[in-house]
Amino acid sequence: MEFSEKVLVLRVGTFREADCWVRFFSPTHGLLTAFAFGGRRSRKRFCGCLDQLSLVHFRVSQGRQEYLCLQEGTLINGFGELKRDLKKLGMVSNCVRFFESLPFSPDGYAPAHELLLETLEALDEERPGSWFIPLMFRAKMAFSQGYQPDLQRCRQCGGPLDAHHRAVFAVQEGGLYCLRCPSGGGAKISTSRETLSLLHGLARSGPREWADWVPSAKVREECVRLVDAFVQCHLGLTCEGNRFVRS
Known part of the structure; x- marks a missing residue:
């Protein structure tokens, strides 16, 4: 070769x-x-x-x-600006540890490379980086590898989820149910409309935009629970401190 x-x-x-x-x-x-x-x-x-x-x-x-x-x-x-900022360096180190732990398929190489490069470029800019970026990176990477759920419609009835104040995320199925429909088996996470809106925005945006996001404490907590559960189920990785281990 x-x-x-x-x-x-x-x-x-x-x-x-x-x-x-x-x-x-x-x-x-x-x-x-x-x-x-x-x-x-x-x-x-x-x-x-x-x-x-x-x-x-x-x-x-x-x-x-x-x-x-x-x-x-x-x-x-x-990426000199990034390397001079210890906070940003810590963020990208977390992203890289996650990245190295992933089992990529050949058709996932190019989107994975593009996302990591965009993240490095975003953190190399002369503006504060959001501590939220590593979590968003994990979610976006899962989406880019073919695991993006429909964040707008109920998996059962097809109705719009933004008509409800909350929805149920079925982790194993990788989909959402409105409160009127019975969800499938396995782990479930109650999710607010605000959290779904943020994740929908994530799917349509890039790392340069994430730095300006300041979600509420409730949305941050829900995002952490949902993304960690989703990554563990579909990518087989569990976050343990600063490490990502196969579950």
């Missing part, structure tokens, strides 16, 4: 003093690890490219023992 494209560098480590391993995400090949032999000493081939959380154009080839080698790289964006 040999290719050349823009990728997102997620992690970098050093071995044998001058050599590096680089974990990156490609929009066409997914999550990969490759070696940059002599990378710490070669400014010509890898100037500024071997830092985590960077957008880089890499030329990648396959070695004799079937491992991937980085031949050269060009830095596209180092």
Whole structure:
């Protein structure tokens, strides 16, 4: 395998003093690890490219023992503003840990790469980042991987949910029921109209817009419960502190 494209560098480590391993995400090949032999000493081939959380154009080839080698790289964006802000760095680190834990299918590589890149670009802007962004990132990532529920109509009768002050989210079914219809089996979460409106807006927006969202305490609490349950059920990941583990 040999290719050349823009990728997102997620992690970098050093071995044998001058050599590096680089974990990156490609929009066409997914999550990969490759070696940059002599990378710490070669400014010509890898100037500024071997830092985590960077957008880089890499030329990648396959070695004799079937491992991937980085031949050269060009830095596209180092996200300097983001890296100078510890609060934002903490947010994006949470997003990346979640991202690395996901089992992507090939048709999900490109939308996943696009969403992570948009999140990095949004947090790199000179304005405060919302602590809500990591949660929104998890929900949007689930939506982008084919798990987006219908947030406007009842799964049973097809009626508009905004006609009711609350609805019932059936986690296993990945759908919502109005209060007049019996929901399916499994876990259920009572959800307000305001929370559904926020999640519907999330499905139609990007990370740059999330920074301005200031939901009420009730909506924040409901979003946390709903998104965590949805991600656990459909993506198989549970949040434990700052880690995401397979459930």
